[in-house]
Amino acid sequence: MSHEPIQTVGQQYRRRSWAEPYKIKMVEPIRMMSRPEREAAMREAGYNTFLLKSEEVYIDLLTDSGTSAMSDWQWAGMMLGDEAYAGSKNFYNLEAAVRKHYTHRHVIPTHQGRGAEHLLSQIMIKPGDVVPGNMYFTTTRFHQEHAGASFVDVIIDEAHDPAVILPFKGNVDLAKLERVLTENPGKVPYVCLAATVNMAGGQPVSMANARAVKELCSRHHVPVMCDATRAVENAYFIQQREDGYKDKPVDEILREFCSLTDGATMSGKKDPLVNIGGWLSVNDDKIAEQARNLVVVYEGLHTYGGMAGRDMEAMARGIEEAVQDDHIRARIGQVEYLGELLQDWGIPIVLPVGGHAIYLDARRFYPEMPQTSFPAQTLAAELYLDSGVRAMERGIVSAGRNQKTGDHYYPKLEMVRLTLPRRVYTQAHMDVVAESVQAVYQNPNKPAGMKMVYEPEALRFFQARFEPL
Ligand code: F0G
Numbered sequence: 001m002s003h004e005p006i007q008t009v010g011q012q013y014r015r016r017s018w019a020e021p022y023k024i025k026m027v028e029p030i031r032m033m034s035r036p037e038r039e040a041a042m043r044e045a046g047y048n049t050f051l052l053k054s055e056e057v058y059i060d061l062l063t064d065s066g067t068s069a070m071s072d073w074q075w076a077g078m079m080l081g082d083e084a085y086a087g088s089k090n091f092y093n094l095e096a097a098v099r100k101h102y103t104h105r106h107v108i109p110t111h112q113g114r115g116a117e118h119l120l121s122q123i124m125i126k127p128g129d130v131v132p133g134n135m136y137f138t139t140t141r142f143h144q145e146h147a148g149a150s151f152v153d154v155i156i157d158e159a160h161d162p163a164v165i166l167p168f169k170g171n172v173d174l175a176k177l178e179r180v181l182t183e184n185p186g187k188v189p190y191v192c193l194a195a196t197v198n199m200a201g202g203q204p205v206s207m208a209n210a211r212a213v214k215e216l217c218s219r220h221h222v223p224v225m226c227d228a229t230r231a232v233e234n235a236y237f238i239q240q241r242e243d244g245y246k247d248k249p250v251d252e253i254l255r256e257f258c259s260l261t262d263g264a265t266m267s268g269k270k271d272p273l274v275n276i277g278g279w280l281s282v283n284d285d286k287i288a289e290q291a292r293n294l295v296v297v298y299e300g301l302h303t304y305g306g307m308a309g310r311d312m313e314a315m316a317r318g319i320e321e322a323v324q325d326d327h328i329r330a331r332i333g334q335v336e337y338l339g340e341l342l343q344d345w346g347i348p349i350v351l352p353v354g355g356h357a358i359y360l361d362a363r364r365f366y367p368e369m370p371q372t373s374f375p376a377q378t379l380a381a382e383l384y385l386d387s388g389v390r391a392m393e394r395g396i397v398s399a400g401r402n403q404k405t406g407d408h409y410y411p412k413l414e415m416v417r418l419t420l421p422r423r424v425y426t427q428a429h430m431d432v433v434a435e436s437v438q439a440v441y442q443n444p445n446k447p448a449g450m451k452m453v454y455e456p457e458a459l460r461f462f463q464a465r466f467e468p469l
Contacts, residue, residue, distance in 0.1 A: 002091055003423070004356050006244040006383035011077070014332050018330075018333075019322075019328045019330075020307045020334075020423070021186045021326040021327060021330055022071070022423065023102065023103075023246075024093075025072060027086055030057075030058060030059070031058070032058040032388045033056060033058075033090055033181070033388060034388075035364070035385070036408060037056075037312075037386055038056070038384060038385055038459075039385060040363055041053070041056040042211030042381055042384055042385060042436055046453070046454065046464070046465025046466055046467075047377065047378075047381045047450055047465070047466040047467065048377070048380070048393075048461075048463070048464055048465060049380050049390050049391060049392060049393070050062070050186040050289060050386060050392070050462050050463065051463065052103040052384070052390060052459065053294065055365030056388075057384075057388060057389075057390040058387060058388030058389060058390075059387075059388065059390070059429050059432060059433055060390050060421070061357075061389060061390060061392075061417075061418040061419050061420065062390045062391065062392050062419065062420075063271055063392060063419050063421075064270055064356045064357065064419045064420055064421050064422060064449070065189055065267065065269040066112075066269035066274070066275045066276060066419055066424060067114060067421035067422075067423065068269075068273045068274065068275070068318075068422040069421070069422065069424050070273060070274065070275070070314060070422040071273070071317075071321060071423075072316070073321070074274070074314045074317045074318055074321070075314075077090075077310070077313040077314050077316070078130070078310040078313065078314055079310075079465070080310070080313055081248075081308060081309035081310025081313055083149070083239060083308060083309045083310070084309065084321050085301060085304075086279065086301055086303055087303050087370065088303055088304060088314040089309075090309040090310065090313040090316065091109065091303040091304060091309070091312055093313060093316040094107065094109065094279075094313075094315055094316040094319075094456045095107045096316070097316040097317075097319040097320060098205050098266075098279060098281055098319070100249060100267075100326040101108060101154055101254055101258075101319055101323055101417045102228060102231070102255075102264060102281055103255055103259045104256040104258065104259045104261075104262075104263055104264060104281035104282055104283050105280045105281075105282075105283050105288075106172045106281060106282050106284075106285070106287075106288035106291075106467045107117040107279050107280075108218040108280045108281070108282075108288065108291045108292060108295050108296075108302055108305060109277070109278070109279050109281060109303070109304060109307055109312060110277075110278045110295065110299050110305045110306055111186070111221070111276065111277070111278065111282060111300075111305065111307060111460060112139075112267055112268065112269055112276060112277060112278040112306075113139065113227075113265060113266060113267025113268075113305060113342075113360065114139040114143065114267075114278075115230055115278055115298065116265035116266060116267075116278050116279060116280035117139055117140050117143040117144075117265050117303070118143050118298060119263055119280050119294050119295060119299075120143075120225060120263070120280055120291075121143040121144050121146065121149070121299070122143075122147055122188075122294060123189055123244075123287060123290045123291060123294065124287070124364070125147035125148060125149045125189050126148060126189070127145060127147075127148030127149075128148060128149075128187065128372050129147075129148065129149040129150075129187050129188065129189050129394065130149060130150055130151075130152055130180060130184045130187050130188055131149045131150070131151050131152070131175075131188070131189065131190065131191070132143045132151075132153075132154040132177055132181075132188065132191050132192070133151060133152070133153065133154065133155075133169075133192035133193070133194065134153075134154060134155040134159075134170055134171070134172045134192075134193060134194055134197055134200075134205065135155045135194065135197050135199045135200050135427045137194060137199060137201060137213070137227065138199075138398055138400070138461070139317065139459070140192065140194075140227060140265070142458060142459060145403060146190075148184065149189070152180050152256055154172050154173055154176040154177045154180060154191075155170065155171070155172060155173065155197065155325075156169070156172070157169050157201065158174070158263060159171075159197065159200040160200075160411075160412040160413060161412070162201070162348070162349075162350040162359070162361045162413060162415070163351060163361075164351075165351050165352055166243070166352075167204075167206070167235075167237075167352070168179060168195055168204055168205060168206040168209060168242075169197075169200060169201070169203035169204075169352070170189075170194070170195065170197035170200055170203035170205045171205055171206060171405065172193065172205070172211040172212075172213050172214070174209075174212055174216060176373040177191065177213065177216060178216060179182065179217070179219070179234055180229045181196065181222060182220075185220075186278040188220070188222050189222075189225045189260075190222060190224065190225045191213065191217055191222055191223075191225070191226050192225055192227060193199070193205065193213055193223050193225070193226050193227070193261060194211065194226070194227040194228045194229075195226060195227070195231045195234035195257065195263050196231075196233050196234045196237070196355045196356070198229075198230070198355060198356075199394060199398075199413070200336075200350075200356040200361040200412075200413070201353075201354045201356075201357070201413075201415070202230070202353075202354020202356045202359075203351035203352075203354050204234045204237035204239045204354075204355065205234060206235070206238065206239075206241075206242050206261075206463035207238050207242055207245070207253070207256065207257060208242070208259055208321055209428040210261070211260055213260075214260040214261070215299065221302055223262035223263065223284070224260070224261045224262055225261065225262060225263050225264065225265065225416070226257075226258065226261040226263070226264040226265075227264070227265055227266075228258065228261075228264035228265070228266050228271075229265075229266060229270045229271065230356055231254060231257060231264075231271065232250060232254055232268050232271040232322050232323055233271065233328065233331070233332060233355030233356060234327055235250045235251075235253040235254040235323075235328075236328045236329070236332055236355070237252050237332075237355065238257070239253055239325075249468055250323055250324075250325050250328055251323035251324075262282065262283050262284065263280070263282035263283060263284070263287070264279075264280070264282075265278075265279075265280055265282055265284060266278050266279045266280070266281065266457055268315045270356070271319075271322045272315050272318040272322050272323055273316075273321055273422055274311065274314045274315045274318045276307065276310065276311055277307050277311050277314075278305075278316045279305070280295075280458045286297060295448050296381070303450060304375045308383045311395075319384060325422060325432075330332070330353055331420075331423075332423055334420055334425075334427075334430065335353055335354070335355065335356065335357065335358065335420050336353055337430055338358050338420070338430045338433060338434060339353035339358050340426050341430070341431070341434040342358060342396055342434055342437060342438075345438050347360070347437055347438060347441050348360065348361040348365065348441075349361060350413070350415060356419055356420060357417045357418055357419040357420060358417075359413075359415040359416070359417050359418075360376075360391075360415060360417075360418065360437065361380060361396065361414070361415060362375040362376035362378070362379045362395060362415055362416055363375060363414045365379050365440070365441060366378065366379070366446055366447070366449070368446070369448070370445075370449070371382065371395070371410060371414060372396070372408070373397050373448065373449025373451070373469060374393070374395070374397060374449055374450045374452070375393070375395065375414050375418050375449065376393045376394065376395035376396070376397070376414050376415055376464060377393045377395070377450050378449050378450050378468075379391075379396050379416045379440070380392060380393050380469075381450075381466075382414045382443070382447060383416070383436060383437065383440050384439050386436050386439055386443075387432065387433075387435075387439075389418075389432075389433050389435035389436050390404045391416045391417060391419075392416065392417045392419065393414065393415075393417075393461060394415045395411060395413065395414035395415055395416075395419045396408055396409070396410060396411060396414060397452075397460065397461045397464060398411075398460070398461040399411040400460055400461075401460075418433060418437075446469075447468060448468065448469040449468075449469045450466040450467065450468055451464070451466065452464055453465050453466060453467050453468055
């Protein structure tokens with residue numbers, strides 16, 4: 001994977017590489033289609049990579065969600081599924097793993113992250129409320145708005161600039177947060193603290209910032225709810241970048257971070273190395289009781305929440321593997337490897353490189369293209385046409401429309417995300433991806449952009465259709 005600087009030993013050059021802490025026991029064949037086949041597939045998919053069939057994709061970097069490779073220990077756990085309707089032993093294993101590593105006392109399982117966001121929003125939000133957060137996430141904000149709240153972005157300004165290099169670019173701007181809290185007394189049900197911040201490029205939050213957020217919120221009697229989806233990745237960045245943490249193991253840092261929050265919504269499909277699952281965890285007894293009442297309506301009984309027993313076992317074991325230092329170092333090391341190649345070749349990406357993905361700065365690929373011609377959507381399509389690599393738009397299409405005015409939200413960041421599944425691809429795959437990005441960047445025939453020909457009402461990026469201009 002990555003390697004230490006080359007050292008001269010006498011006349012010889014030596015380098016010392018490190019590699020993934022696993023070997024491969026089972027493989028899944030993939031194939032690359034021809035350019036004309038890819039052109040037909042892209043047209044059929046309305047130039048939206050979400051609408052491609054997986055079999056039409058060569059290297060799938062759409063998402064790191066639910067795409068991890070499970071270990072032999074997790075697969076062995078699948079065979080120990082206790083498929084009782086109530087009180088499955090796998091639930092208690094999951095509950096114990098969440099309590100141990102994420103600290104919150106009550107664990108309500110859900111089918112995935114948005115199930116937990118739905119429960120939390122319905123329980124805590126009243127119409128007219130305001131929910132501050134360090135940048136939005138699509139499903140999270142949808143559920144907040146659906147319950148009647150408005151979302152207010154309180155992330156530091158630098159997070160909206162792809163070129164600014166800061167170690168903790170996901171931090172909350174405490175002055176912005178304080179303003180929201182003082183101007184809306186009684187109307188802030190909770191603060192949503194995401195670690196890491198997906199839409200900012202996978203940027204982390206420092207421990208110092210999380211502590212300051214907690215103190216500020218405590219003074220205003222407002223709880224802090226963490227989006228802990230990639231909190232292990234956040235803990236790794238704290239270990240690498242924050243003073244005083246370099247000798248602490250990642251699992252210890254994760255516990256300290258979570259102990260500064262009052263609860264969490266969780267997509268188990270990311271850090272915890274499973275293909276489906278999630279949870280809502282809280283310390284407050286009353287909120288937990290309400291969540292247990294609501295989960296039976298929308299997900300399933302409070303001891304399975306939409307998951308099979310075997311899924312809960314795989315997630316309980318996945319959590320234990322996810323917090324191992326050598327795992328997380330290799331996971332983020334692979335993202336950094338791809339990022340270094342692209343940087344060396346002068347490709348505009350969001351800096352610093354985040355935890356789960358490389359974000360291409362589509363504005364700098366197509367400086368002439370107006371945002372309303374969807375530069376990131378166009379770039380994702382071009383990349384697929386070049387090499388069969390599937391990426392995801394994270395720009396104006398993902399941002400959606402303001403529900404009150406009906407106009408697009410115009411995010412400053414217009415990006416294409418190359419998201420790395422955990423434990424799935426090799427260094428050679430990363431080389432192929434980097435070379436394709438370079439080919440698209442250097443292509444002198446710049447595309448003109450797209451027009452949207454079908455727009456769904458909610459979370460439009462998933463199913464919208466486009467045509468090239
Ligand atoms: N929060 C964050 C930060 C996420 O990245 C996601 C999902 C969710 C919540 C929702 O979780 O999918 O399990 O319902 N992100 C995926 C992605 C879809 O591709 O970034 P979910």
